Amino acid sequence: MSTQLTRDDVRHLRTGAHFLACAIDPTAIHVYTDMILQAMEHQSLELTTVDELASDDLVVAVGMVTQGLFIADMPPVGDEFLGCINAMEASLGRRVRAIYPLAAANINGMIPLMVGLQSSLPVIDSDPMGRVFPLISQTTLSIGQVPISPIAMMGVTGEHALVEANSPQRAETLVRALVTELGGWAATAMYPCSAAQLKEHGVHGSVSRMIRIGQIQDSETSVERKFLMLAELLDATRVARARVSHIEGLSRPTDLGLPAQPSSVTLEDESTGQIIRLEIQNEILLVLVDGAIAAAVPDMVTLLNSEHGTVVTLDDVRVGNVVDVLTYPAAAQWYSHAGLDLTEPKAFGIPLRHPRRSHA
Amino acid sequence: MRIGLRLQETSCRSLVLDGRNIVSAAREIHADSLAEALDSALSGIRREFGSGITDITADVGRVLASRKLANVVAVRISPRPPADAFHVAGLPALVEPAVSRTVHVCGGHDMRGRPLAPLDLEAFLTALPGILSGDVRNVAITSVGSTASMDHETRIADAILSNDSEMRISISSDFFSSIFRDRDYTAILNSALMETGEELAANLEAAGRRHFPAATLSFARNDGGRAPLARLAMMPVHGLRPEPAMAILGAATLAGVPDGEVILCADSGVSVGYTRRGLPAANSLIRQGYEASLASNAAVVGSYTANHLTRPDVPSVVADLRTDQKTPPPFGLIATLPSTHDVALVGSAAAPLTSWIDRLETVSGRADLKAVQHRAEEDAQSAAVQLGANPGQTRIIESNVFAMPYGNPGIVRIRVQAAGETSSNNERFLATEPRGATP
Numbered sequence: 001m002s003t004q005l006t007r008d009d010v011r012h013l014r015t016g017a018h019f020l021a022c023a024i025d026p027t028a029i030h031v032y033t034d035m036i037l038q039a040m041e042h043q044s045l046e047l048t049t050v051d052e053l054a055s056d057d058l059v060v061a062v063g064m065v066t067q068g069l070f071i072a073d074m075p076p077v078g079d080e081f082l083g084c085i086n087a088m089e090a091s092l093g094r095r096v097r098a099i100y101p102l103a104a105a106n107i108n109g110m111i112p113l114m115v116g117l118q119s120s121l122p123v124i125d126s127d128p129m130g131r132v133f134p135l136i137s138q139t140t141l142s143i144g145q146v147p148i149s150p151i152a153m154m155g156v157t158g159e160h161a162l163v164e165a166n167s168p169q170r171a172e173t174l175v176r177a178l179v180t181e182l183g184g185w186a187a188t189a190m191y192p193c194s195a196a197q198l199k200e201h202g203v204h205g206s207v208s209r210m211i212r213i214g215q216i217q218d219s220e221t222s223v224e225r226k227f228l229m230l231a232e233l234l235d236a237t238r239v240a241r242a243r244v245s246h247i248e249g250l251s252r253p254t255d256l257g258l259p260a261q262p263s264s265v266t267l268e269d270e271s272t273g274q275i276i277r278l279e280i281q282n283e284i285l286l287v288l289v290d291g292a293i294a295a296a297v298p299d300m301v302t303l304l305n306s307e308h309g310t311v312v313t314l315d316d317v318r319v320g321n322v323v324d325v326l327t328y329p330a331a332a333q334w335y336s337h338a339g340l341d342l343t344e345p346k347a348f349g350i351p352l353r354h355p356r357r358s359h360a
Numbered sequence: 361m362r363i364g365l366r367l368q369e370t371s372c373r374s375l376v377l378d379g380r381n382i383v384s385a386a387r388e389i390h391a392d393s394l395a396e397a398l399d400s401a402l403s404g405i406r407r408e409f410g411s412g413i414t415d416i417t418a419d420v421g422r423v424l425a426s427r428k429l430a431n432v433v434a435v436r437i438s439p440r441p442p443a444d445a446f447h448v449a450g451l452p453a454l455v456e457p458a459v460s461r462t463v464h465v466c467g468g469h470d471m472r473g474r475p476l477a478p479l480d481l482e483a484f485l486t487a488l489p490g491i492l493s494g495d496v497r498n499v500a501i502t503s504v505g506s507t508a509s510m511d512h513e514t515r516i517a518d519a520i521l522s523n524d525s526e527m528r529i530s531i532s533s534d535f536f537s538s539i540f541r542d543r544d545y546t547a548i549l550n551s552a553l554m555e556t557g558e559e560l561a562a563n564l565e566a567a568g569r570r571h572f573p574a575a576t577l578s579f580a581r582n583d584g585g586r587a588p589l590a591r592l593a594m595m596p597v598h599g600l601r602p603e604p605a606m607a608i609l610g611a612a613t614l615a616g617v618p619d620g621e622v623i624l625c626a627d628s629g630v631s632v633g634y635t636r637r638g639l640p641a642a643n644s645l646i647r648q649g650y651e652a653s654l655a656s657n658a659a660v661v662g663s664y665t666a667n668h669l670t671r672p673d674v675p676s677v678v679a680d681l682r683t684d685q686k687t688p689p690p691f692g693l694i695a696t697l698p699s700t701h702d703v704a705l706v707g708s709a710a711a712p713l714t715s716w717i718d719r720l721e722t723v724s725g726r727a728d729l730k731a732v733q734h735r736a737e738e739d740a741q742s743a744a745v746q747l748g749a750n751p752g753q754t755r756i757i758e759s760n761v762f763a764m765p766y767g768n769p770g771i772v773r774i775r776v777q778a779a780g781e782t783s784s785n786n787e788r789f790l791a792t793e794p795r796g797a798t799p
Contacts, residue, residue: 014650024766025538025539030650038446039446066469066766067767068471069504069508069767070538070539070767072538073505073507073538074468074505074540075442077438077442077443078443078447079443079445134766156439156476157477158439180470180768183439183468183476183746184471184767184768224668261761262638282766283765292730306669307662307667307668308663314765315762316643320636322669
């Protein structure tokens, strides 16, 4: 069913998009929210389900791919995504009927709304990650063998490229190299597919889930009540309430060709005495409690300020801070063998298999 | 002895500190003008204490905040101008009216410091006569990627100054934020405050020299430190909101807590901050909700709630600053400091010189990382010495490395704070333990 999004929906989406990706500074989300709210003064915004579309309608993922300068340091001028959609249509010789987020978190959870307003295309309440992963190959569409190409890209300089690659992994390498030279980010349109393919292989309800998370987080209720509501919505568990005792940069070796910046955060749970360790590489990949795995990618992790219940961005974590470590499962597709092959810790260079591997 | 001052439009509040002891409690002088109030306040202190004053630090935040902002020309450097109105960098409502004109110049760098586009200096020089012929004397220059390379900002600044050396110019690379709109906002606000900063510095200099010619004159910074008056004319934005930091530092100073938690019960509510090695724990941004943040190092102050977790091994100071103290402080707090003190003025009097290094570095591994961090620590201590600190009395307060998620491989952010005292001050007010491992 299609829904007209309200301004409040967009504000809640902002909160939810940050909640699901606490590793990244949310400023770009805030900038895009302002743009979307301004644009909504003149135009309505439609969120549709994949069921609303004809099964052979062409749909594409839109999102930023970054490696370098932050989006917030080099804001888009505004024509990049429209340029990508035009290039995609020219390449395929067909009109795009709807767009969907490349990732249902952080900036890529917001961008389709602005693109929808600019292009008058409906935004689909589905995505191929159900969260955000660092690599464009880490999608449920990849698991479903849906081609990633062609990939239309445009940087802030106005320079653009169309990438045809045989595999998502090869596309990742090519796109990442281009992104670096385009300045640090590129607007992209990729994974062109039919609505039927997205319906079969996508993660559904992911935009409305962000809005629901935001509704809870933005509500005037107690921190504990919010936690209970989030626990019910996301099947979340509070692994620990712990104080940050150590932060370490470049804590593990990494492949210098891919976005990485591994770091670790050590915390102490003062009530249980447990030691909690977070392993981070763009996103929080691993939560260890006294050395045992409490959560491992693709599981999702959010840090909350224990006093206020607000999301703690990794940039703001300091020694002495007390945070709640929340973990919750990712979309079901990620716990299949193929899903875990793409996203378990081993895929990020950490020699560990996901605990659910034996049950997958 | 050291004087802490708080200036307002036509008044001056002062306090004198000797070590950690208040020897002259806060007094407020009202006059017809700020210059008169300042002169009267310092004159009174001189009569009482003679020439025993070594340092004078003024909190000028309230004056800066109350003055009308000067008009500013905003120069924005990026590869392309915004294609529509939605993609124009938004400014907080307070500052937006101060921007009389916006000029786009093609240019900018990526995070590796490589040009994204050649600087279109020629086009800017064509527009320059129009900028210089107007009434506006303040310019703010912000370039994409100026945390990695300030080249395009400085070339535009040089072009302006070579045509009119009287222009007041603020460049965004003087303020660390990896977010364009934060640097743009900070440079614009800084530029808009420079004239007031010059005036305040001149007033303070004149009054200080008249009454205490041997004393060091400084202004209070948002991070709980101080900087020489000359910097106030160039970087007024760092003196815009020092009161929260100074209140934390003041309460910690009176309680003798260099590393601990400071809870302030005020009429507006209860807030909490922390001290670390004798200074308030600081963030590099002053956040303002969803709007652009001010890129100025400032004390981290949060609201205190019933969920606040107290750490038993960390000393805690509770200062009751409420006007009406008939009822006990909220949340069952028990004040540990006498309520009569103006703790923010104590903080101003006690503030050390502080300096920051905040920059991007390219590293190839952990050994390299250690080397660049050590170099940044040396640079921060040198910067404190350049502010007037005694080389033997500088110390590192914070030294951190931040990964840059989704950034270029090998590029990290190094952030170091150093503090120091002038040679006239052999006493450190909040003595700290020797520094161990990186916090």
